[in-house]
Each structure stands twice: as structure tokens, then as C-alpha cells.
Ligand code: COA
């Protein structure tokens with residue numbers, strides 16, 4: 383008898399990574415409506431917003447209000463992205479369940495994105511950790527550009543591992559490796575994930591892929607084969623870092639869930655619900671979204687046969 387494969391945990395990031403790059407303002411009530419709908423689909427983790435400078439990311443300037451108004455589903459952890467102490471104080475006051483601290487392996491990207499170097503980021507994190515632990519709030523640390531930087535190019539694996547260890551030494555339990563601008567390939571992912579899993583248990587490691595160069599799902603599968611079980615994904619494949627040239631969407635939640643379910647991997651998520659919600663995004667945002675399954679439907683959603691005569695008529699027309 384073969385054992386059932388481990389379930390895959392997907393953290394939904396459309397409201398944060400997804401909306402942060404949108405040029406059109408999404409009203410707070412629409413964000414709350416999206417979040418409440420997502421909460422009903424079985425997520426155990428939703429990244430709800432970020433507490434960054436409203437000048438840097440105006441699209442998420444309503445983070446406090448979003449946290450205050452969302453109807454929280456029991457069993458779901460509502461995560462806040464945090465760049466510095468000020469952001470952590472705001473996120474704690476807003477009642478975030480977990481702080482996702484973010485810095486980049488590339489100093490050039492960290493300066494472009496956060497206006498500081500790695501040392502400055504970690505000095506802030508050292509002040510944040512005791513405050514979060516005192517409040518019983520979870521901690522995750524993201525290493526952005528872990529698979530490549532649009533300014534510096536390839537990133538040294540040893541440096542990425544050292545940053546992972548630095549987070550863990552501070553008392554940050556969860557770690558995310560982020561492919562901020564979709565520069566990773568599956569072989570590279572397999573190698574780095576294997577090394578990081580020697581430092582961090584699979585339940586604490588998240589992989590964050592962007593589909594910038596069409597390798598997002600291949601990278602997810604490579605990470606899964608190497609032992610990773612937690613992934614970020616965004617409804618509709620929205621997303622991107624506003625401070626990285628050529629950034630484009632996260633791997634698409636409903637495409638990931640569809641692939642997993644077709645492969646017999648469980649996610650605990652409501653795929654028809656996700657597809658239905660994704661289909662409202664183009665009207666909300668004013669543009670098409672990159673996800674595939676919301677357009678094509680699932681492979682099991684069969685079409686009525688047009689019949690031979692109808693096919694002939696179509697060919698003639
Ligand atoms: N939330 C709100 N305001 C903040 C803030 C935060 N987390 N951190 C700093 N500020 C305010 C300061 O109070 C200050 O305001 P003032 O001019 O009215 O006094 C102003 O922003 C500048 O502060 P400073 O500490 O000099 O920050 P900075 O201008 O160097 O910016 C960050 C640093 C980290 C706040 C900014 O680069 C940022 O928000 N980056 C996030 C980018 C992002 O979200 N990328 C995508 C996700 S990874």
C-alpha cells in the first residue's frame with residue numbers, strides 16, 4: 383500500500399504581492415470582499431497586506447483598514463509583510479497573526495526596494511523579533527532575489543544559506559526563498575531547496591516563485607520533488623515587485639491547485655471557487671490576468687460534442 387503524498391500548503395498572496403503593483407486603486411471594500419471570499423476557500427495562510435511606506439507602495443496604503451475589516455476564518459493565519467520596525471509596530475497594532483520580514487540577498491535590490499543594506503535590515507529585525515514573540519505573533523523571514531537579482535545577476539548559494547541561518551538565529555521560524563523576478567530554473571531550485579532543507583524543516587520553508595519567464599510551475603514541481611511543501615501563489619497570477627525591472631506575476635493560485643489536484647496532490651482548496659473568483663479580476667483591475675485555468679476551465683470540465691455535421695459546417699464557414 384502506498385502512502386498518500388503530503389498535502390501542499392498554499393499561501394495566497396494576491397492581496398499583497400498581487401495588488402502592490404496594480405496602477406489602478408482597488409477600493410478597500412473590494413480588497414475586503416476578495417479577502418473574505420478567499421477565506422472561504424480553505425486557505426490556512428493569506429498574506430493580507432503590507433505595512434510599508436505609503437509613498438513606496440500607494441496601492442496598499444489601506445493596510446490597517448483591510449486588517450480591521452476582514453472577516454477572519456478560524457484556522458487561517460493572516461500575514462503582514464513588514465520592511466522595518468515602523469512597519470512591524472503598525473502590523474502588530476493592526477492585529478496581524480504573523481509578520482513576514484523581507485530583505486533581499488542582493489544588496490543592490492535591497493537598496494532599491496527597502497532603501498537599506500542587509501545589515502540595516504537585520505538590525506531592524508532584531509528589534510522586531512522580541513516584540514512579535516511577546517505578542518504571540520508568528521514570524522517569517524523572506525530572502526528576496528534568492529535565485530537571481532535583476533541588477534546583480536546570479537546570487538551565491540552560500541550567501542542565501544547564511545541569510546537563512548541569520549533569520550533562524552534571530553528566532554524567526556519560517557523562511558521564504560523568493561524568486562522575485564522569475565530568474566530561477568528547476569535544476570537550480572532543486573539544488574538550493576535541498577541545501578536549505580538541511581537547515582530548515584519542510585513545514586517552515588516557503589517557496590515564492592514568479593512566472594516571469596514561464597518556469598513558475600516547473601520550479602514549484604522541482605521544489606516539491608526536493609521536499610518543499612509550502613508555496614506562495616496569487617489568484618489570477620497577479621503580482622510583482624514595484625522595484626524590480628521586468629517584474630511580473632506570481633505563480634497563479636488556481637493553476638497551481640489545478641495541477642496539484644490533477645496529479646493527486648491535496649491542497650484542501652476549493653478549485654471551482656478559486657476559478658470563479660479569479661474570473662472577476664479583469665473587470666476589477668481593468669486588464670486581463672495571466673492565469674490559464676480561469677480561461678480554459680479544468681481538464682475535467684468537458685464540452686458538449688459538436689457532432690460531425692456541426693464540425694463540417696464550422697470548417698466550411
Ligand atoms: N510605514 C509607513 N511609513 C513609514 C514606514 C512604514 N513601514 N517606514 C518609514 N516610514 C516613513 C517614515 O516615518 C518617514 O516619514 P516622514 O518623512 O513623514 O517622517 C518616511 O517614511 C521615510 O522614512 P525612512 O526611514 O527614511 O525610510 P525610507 O524612505 O528609506 O524608506 C522603507 C524605507 C522600507 C519604508 C521603504 O523603502 C519601503 O516602504 N519599501 C517597501 C517596498 C515594497 O513594499 N516592495 C515590495 C514588497 S517586497
Ligand code: ZN
Pocket residue numbers: 399560561562590592621622623632
Ligand atoms: Zn513576489
